[in-house]
Amino acid sequence: MKIPLSYVARNLWARRLTTALTGAGLALVVFVFATVLMLDEGLRNTMVTTGEYDNVILIRRSADTEVQSGIDRTQASVASSHPAIARGADGQPLLSKETVVLISLNKRGSAKPSNVIIRGISERGMMLRPQVKLTAGRMFRPGASEIIAGASIARRFEGAGIGETLRFGQREWTVVGLFDAGNSGFDSEIWGDADQLMPAFRRNAYSAMVLRLAGTSLFDGFKKDIESDPRLTLDAKREQTFYSDQSKALSTFISVLGLILSVIFSIGAMIGATITMYASVANRVGEIGTLRALGFQRRSILAAFLAESMLLAVVGGALGLACASLMQFLSFSTTNFQSFSELAFGFRLTPAIVVKTLMFSLAMGVVGGFLPALRAARMKIVDALRAA
Structure with missing residues (x-):
């Protein structure tokens, strides 16, 4: 037998405060991750659209x-x-x-x-x-x-x-x-x-x-x-390719910086999710024992707690993504590392970024919830009911 998803969702709702705090931490990490991707995409789009593919630019070799x-x-x-x-x-x-x-x-x-x-x-x-x-x-x-x-x-x-x-x-x-x-x-x-x-x-x-x-x-x-x-003594390049190459140094810098920040913040968020799920397991020992006594197998318990962690991550990820989407209405300026001139560009949200962000959020949920879910699944029925 499988534990219904509605049961998993009700457990999260029953611990609203803890769920909200953990979800907010996950949302912050997702916000940073999505914003970096949007910034990088905005820069690439700005530089690529600067040139026409059918145009050719000649510069000194x-x-x-x-x-x-x-x-x-x-x-x-x-x-x-x-x-x-x-x-x-x-x-x-x-x-x-x-x-x-x-x-x-x-x-x-x-x-x-x-x-x-x-x-x-x-x-x-x-x-x-x-x-x-x-x-x-x-x-x-x-x-x-x-x-x-x-x-x-x-x-x-x-x-x-x-x-x-x-x-x-x-x-x-x-x-x-x-x-x-x-x-x-x-x-x-x-x-x-x-x-x-x-x-x-x-x-x-x-x-x-x-x-x-x-x-x-x-x-x-x-x-x-x-x-x-x-x-x-000239080089000939497609104009679009020429300006796209201009963004590589700045784009690499943004990507590396964003990756470092995302990794640091995600570790903290996963630790928070792990602590939350361990607390959930500790407070629901009797419930776990009852479910096992009713015939639910270990893998069903494991899947239920893992689904709870993933659902929490998706909620936090959706919230972080929604906040990041508001950045599209802002413009950003920085120095073009190639020409040393100011370059203005905006944040850009694409379907690919949405998918990457939600997958990143789910990954945090899986990593953060796996060990607590495994602990819940390994509980013996007699020990769980006695502890309750």
């Missing part, structure tokens, strides 16, 4: 970031003439020669500065990033000291709001528009005309080139041609 890269005008002209590059309606190649510079800006409400990326783009720079949309104001005019700011930058930094001015590169730059980049890394940038930003920062070379190929299947051949051309 061995450079890890656009900030470190440099492409002189001669090499840019050679690369621009490749026949695999798609052409627009006007017959011109779909590419953007860009310059990327770091500047320091003060955050709103504090004097704390942080690095921000200034990106100079060519005429087709916006066309190559369909996820970037102007949400207020207008596009900057080529040849003017005008810029547009990402939504995240405009909220967090002084002088980055529409109609405000920023001073860098020995000039005053007017913010004439705001753009939304779909929660990608571009939200943490300021864009302007590359031909104006380069002389302002005394740059003679571009940082990178972004282009669209006439067909996705042409990438391997294009990459081979560019990287083997003796006139060029």
Whole structure:
């Protein structure tokens, strides 16, 4: 015979205070575990959506970031003439020669500065990033000291709001528009005309080139041609892959830190669950003896107490997951280890994270409840009834 699950649930309800305290401890651990996974997923999603899969980015060979890269005008002209590059309606190649510079800006409400990326783009720079949309104001005019700011930058930094001015590169730059980049890394940038930003920062070379190929299947051949051309010292990468690689160092740091915290907290939670279940066994010796006298076998007793621990873990896990899901409404900013600029991203909950979190919660329940359940199952009927 099997002990009904409803009986197991009633036992937890009968010890509401102990159940609540143990469940709260489990919920805290699950909250930390789920939050770390959501943070890591949010970072990955932000960096991956920054680039378009069909776009190709050219940077100086061995450079890890656009900030470190440099492409002189001669090499840019050679690369621009490749026949695999798609052409627009006007017959011109779909590419953007860009310059990327770091500047320091003060955050709103504090004097704390942080690095921000200034990106100079060519005429087709916006066309190559369909996820970037102007949400207020207008596009900057080529040849003017005008810029547009990402939504995240405009909220967090002084002088980055529409109609405000920023001073860098020995000039005053007017913010004439705001753009939304779909929660990608571009939200943490300021864009302007590359031909104006380069002389302002005394740059003679571009940082990178972004282009669209006439067909996705042409990438391997294009990459081979560019990287083997003796006139060029460039690497060709898919834009999405390039920005995804940018997140690896930070993502690894978050994952390792989260794993360490989760392991430490989970040990405490499992000890708490074990103590709770041992107390339950000690207080229910007579009940265990009665169940055995009624014909319930040892494995049924073991399964019942283990199910009780697992049910407690699931309740705590669901509570922790529910609290973690509220973090989706918050944004988080940190330093991109590759570019040393500020990067804003949010927490992201996915079905895979929900499954991982609940499995983690169940594992804590099994580990924490196994020994007490085994003790209950090994009790002899006579000894249990005599102790009662």
